[in-house]
Amino acid sequence: NAGVTQTPKFQVLKTGQSMTLQCAQDMNHEYMSWYRQDPGMGLRLIHYSVGAGITDQGEVPNGYNVSRSTTEDFPLRLLSAAPSQTSVYFCASSYSMDRDSPLHFGNGTRLTVT
């Protein structure tokens, strides 16, 4: 059971480039989300999805797009990377948004934008 898998682990982009961070879970979880982690800032929610075909914005959505075409996958797209998007990105999932459904995190993607 792989849990939440994120790829790549590391990525370096130039300003203006685009890329997609991949996230897949094999636990049949309805809820998936993306967080960014910056020093001294904790974990901040970017986008989330409560099921296939449904997405919504979190606390810091600007500069990021998401889609949820399947239950398993929830990619995060950076259309035009900026240095302010240098961060560690975590994907997380849970069975639902209800009680007794803890979040399971992937191991992160470290992104550097130069």
Place this chain on the structure above:
Amino acid sequence: GENVEQHPSTLSVQEGDSAVIKCTYSDSASNYFPWYKQELGKGPQLIIDIRSNVGEKKDQRIAVTLNKTAKHFSLHITETQPEDSAVYFCAATPGSGGGADGLTFGKGTHLIIQP
């Protein structure tokens, strides 16, 4: 929205001693308070959680206490061991169901266990 403050940002304790990390929250409707441990190079992992209908919960060497009147909750680790060294995050949510709904994280505490 909810605001979660976490202290201290760094905590260094001798192996075998106890460690306490404290969090305060702003939204009196919050009813679910999880704690996550993040080891170097890995994602956060849930270690314990508490709901607003209880005041304390224990799991072996770790315990969490909740004071709803004062709007603060704490993580207690006893008999600390080297493998307890990590970053710990508290979180709170006023979501109607708890879980991932509206979870707001504190900024984290780097716990260092000195041999």
